[in-house]
Amino acid sequence: MRTSSRKLDHIKICLEEEVESEYTGFEDVMLIHKALPEIDFGDINTEVEFFGKRLSAPLLIASMTGGHPDTKEINKNLAIAVEEMGIGMGVGSQRAAIEDESVADSFTVVRDFAPKAFIYANVGLPQVLEHGVEFVEKAVEMIDADAVAIHLNFLQEIIQPEGDLNAKGGLEAIEEVCSSINVPVIVKETGAGISREIAIKLKLVGVDAIDVGGKGGTSWSGVEVYRASGIARDVGLDFWDWGIPTAFCVAECYDVLPVIATGGLRSGLDLAKALALGAELGSSALPFLKAVDERGAEGVKELVEYYIRGLKTAMFLTGCKSVYELRKITIFITGKFKDWLELRGYDLAKFCMSREVR
Numbered sequence: 001m002r003t004s005s006r007k008l009d010h011i012k013i014c015l016e017e018e019v020e021s022e023y024t025g026f027e028d029v030m031l032i033h034k035a036l037p038e039i040d041f042g043d044i045n046t047e048v049e050f051f052g053k054r055l056s057a058p059l060l061i062a063s064m065t066g067g068h069p070d071t072k073e074i075n076k077n078l079a080i081a082v083e084e085m086g087i088g089m090g091v092g093s094q095r096a097a098i099e100d101e102s103v104a105d106s107f108t109v110v111r112d113f114a115p116k117a118f119i120y121a122n123v124g125l126p127q128v129l130e131h132g133v134e135f136v137e138k139a140v141e142m143i144d145a146d147a148v149a150i151h152l153n154f155l156q157e158i159i160q161p162e163g164d165l166n167a168k169g170g171l172e173a174i175e176e177v178c179s180s181i182n183v184p185v186i187v188k189e190t191g192a193g194i195s196r197e198i199a200i201k202l203k204l205v206g207v208d209a210i211d212v213g214g215k216g217g218t219s220w221s222g223v224e225v226y227r228a229s230g231i232a233r234d235v236g237l238d239f240w241d242w243g244i245p246t247a248f249c250v251a252e253c254y255d256v257l258p259v260i261a262t263g264g265l266r267s268g269l270d271l272a273k274a275l276a277l278g279a280e281l282g283s284s285a286l287p288f289l290k291a292v293d294e295r296g297a298e299g300v301k302e303l304v305e306y307y308i309r310g311l312k313t314a315m316f317l318t319g320c321k322s323v324y325e326l327r328k329i330t331i332f333i334t335g336k337f338k339d340w341l342e343l344r345g346y347d348l349a350k351f352c353m354s355r356e357v358r
Contacts (some may be wrong), residue, residue: 003096018087023266024216025247028337037319045065053118056086060283067096079113081300088118121145126164132341153190156220159236193244196252209258214246216264254278268310
């Protein structure tokens with residue numbers, strides 16, 4: 001199947017079928033209520049800076065789509081909303097447009113309608129392994145990107161009927177990109193998470209940030225179940241909930257590299273918890289896909305407002321005037337997340353008191 005047709009399949013499945021996995025880890029995190037917050041809600045500032053770009057809130061619309069003529073309108077409306085709301089976004093995998101320039105406008109439309117926003121390009125590691133740095137450069141140039149994400153999606157690839165299963169030399173290929181490209185490099189998982197051990201390896205080869213892409217949001221094994229058949233489909237069902245929950249990844253990686261928390265963030269409260277755990281930004285895809293499908297740019301803007309209002313509410317109720325202060329508050333962790341941290345050797349009490357990078 002052509003890459004562009006597969007992209008349309010993915011959009012249809014995500015809109016029409018159940019594709020989410022269970023448990024992000026945020027369920028086991030409690031932000032402790034401050035009955036006397038001693039701040040004015042109107043003084044709360046959600047602005048952050050990321051790779052030299054000022055964002056009105058620490059929120060991105062995660063990589064989603066592009067590469068088919070029918071996806072152009074989706075990306076246009078996402079871009080309109082992002083520009084007006086002062087946040088950022090990533091585009092879907094640009095492989096289809098690099099292979100077939102006739103669909104490039106489904107990506108370039110993003111920069112056309114979001115000229116000032118933080119926009120990151122997106123390519124898969126299998127394509128970097130096959131085509132080298134030039135492939136990444138084309139993706140960046142296509143949308144005048146502020147950064148580029150190299151996505152890791154081997155869980156999806158192994159379930160996907162046409163998946164690419166060569167992962168040899170991946171770290172070396174990432175290192176070559178980091179040493180050659182002139183924009184920041186983000187390495188991004190797509191639903192199975194990034195552990196501390198992998199984050200350290202990525203830092204050592206020059207990666208600038210990681211998007212942990214943890215378990216708890218869209219399961220790409222689950223998405224591919226709807227496209228696979230026979231044994232591959234059965235295995236896809238078995239691995240539907242495979243991966244490291246998003247909150248676990250943030251806790252493990254925040255002091256290694258700047259972290260974007262993606263995977264199951266469905267509210268401003270989830271975003272606040274991710275930031276409290278140490279993330280620089282949070283991002284989400286599926287809720288924004290549904291919003292843009294139903295109500296275009298207006299639906300996306302309303303959803304962004306919902307996330308920001310929830311974040312500001314959590315900040316107000318914990319006495320935080322800036323998002324950076326969230327890392328200093330005491331949090332409470334229970335359940336599987338607590339068990340994970342203890343198994344991984346964390347001093348739980350110390351961790352719960354502060355997650356500032358020292």
